[in-house]
Amino acid sequence: MLYPELFKSLEQVRWNMETDIPWDQFDASLLTDEQARTIKMNAITEWSALPATEMFLRDNRGDSDFCAFMSVWFFEEQKHSLVLMEYLRRFRPDMVPTEEELDNVRFEFDPAPPLETLMLHFCGEIRLNHWYRCASDWHTEPVIKQIYKIISQDEARHGGAYLRYMKKALNESGDVARAAFAKIGVLMGSARRTEKPLHPTNLHVNQALFPNDTVQSRLPDPDWLEVWLDQQIKFDGDWEKKVIERILHNMSLLFEKSFATVQELNRYRKEVGVRLTAAASAQPA
Numbered sequence: 001m002l003y004p005e006l007f008k009s010l011e012q013v014r015w016n017m018e019t020d021i022p023w024d025q026f027d028a029s030l031l032t033d034e035q036a037r038t039i040k041m042n043a044i045t046e047w048s049a050l051p052a053t054e055m056f057l058r059d060n061r062g063d064s065d066f067c068a069f070m071s072v073w074f075f076e077e078q079k080h081s082l083v084l085m086e087y088l089r090r091f092r093p094d095m096v097p098t099e100e101e102l103d104n105v106r107f108e109f110d111p112a113p114p115l116e117t118l119m120l121h122f123c124g125e126i127r128l129n130h131w132y133r134c135a136s137d138w139h140t141e142p143v144i145k146q147i148y149k150i151i152s153q154d155e156a157r158h159g160g161a162y163l164r165y166m167k168k169a170l171n172e173s174g175d176v177a178r179a180a181f182a183k184i185g186v187l188m189g190s191a192r193r194t195e196k197p198l199h200p201t202n203l204h205v206n207q208a209l210f211p212n213d214t215v216q217s218r219l220p221d222p223d224w225l226e227v228w229l230d231q232q233i234k235f236d237g238d239w240e241k242k243v244i245e246r247i248l249h250n251m252s253l254l255f256e257k258s259f260a261t262v263q264e265l266n267r268y269r270k271e272v273g274v275r276l277t278a279a280a281s282a283q284p285a
């Protein structure tokens with residue numbers, strides 16, 4: 001079981017909303033309306049950890065260890081939403097999301113294969129870590145710069161925790177897990193900025209609600225994510241490269257095989273697929 005150890009390690013680095021955020025350093029002259037609005041959108045996006053947790057608990061009913069860890073993940077993600085809302089409450093109360101706006105991102109996700117979802121969220125945490133670091137650079141107001149820096153570190157740790165569960169799944173399920181992780185790794189590593197940003201909150205998750213079945217589509221401004229990335233924080237090719245390098249580096253650790261490019265990971269995915277097919281046909285009917 002990984003939960004006790006993960007609980008302990010995340011507890012040790014836990015930050016305090018009252019004492020670790022330098023609230024008294026706020027400088028109103030360094031916060032624009034445009035910047036405050038992006039904070040609101042990030043706060044609502046973070047709130048979508050609620051339906052994601054409901055999905056995780058439902059789709060991992062057979063894995064109590066992982067579901068127990070969800071209590072920590074859920075707590076920390078809701079805290080991200082809360083710290084951004086607290087910033088707005090103190091300094092731009094007109095921008096605090098309404099309960100209705102928060103409720104709107106709580107909707108049912110269709111059941112999905114747990115291993116693929118796990119990898120998807122692992123990549124999502126890596127990506128969000130980089131988005132928030134980039135956002136911290138873009139912001140000019142010192143308190144919000146610090147908030148983005150702090151929450152970006154949490155996202156990196158979430159990625160690390162998911163990686164531990166991926167390793168565990170790999171030991172238990174072998175090639176089935178390898179195939180699922182490599183498949184999503186290739187997909188998430190192939191993101192180019194000309195396409196839609198690849199993050200769990202930007203993927204379609206409920207066929208019956210299509211096309212309003214991504215978290216982003218249910219925000220007060222469904223187009224904000226692309227504007228935020230392309231025109232505001234300017235998440236460019238260099239940043240994108242860092243995300244892909246990070247994913248490949250972790251895939252190399254996980255599979256104990258070095259991948260320098262997404263193409264190499266894709267070749268490995270095909271090799272695993274061939275092995276799985278051979279193993280299936282070798283089984284007596």
Ligand SMILES: [Fe+2]
Pocket residue numbers: 046076077080151155
């Ligand atoms: Fe978060």
Ligand SMILES: [Fe+2]
Pocket residue numbers: 077125154155158
């Ligand atoms: Fe996270």
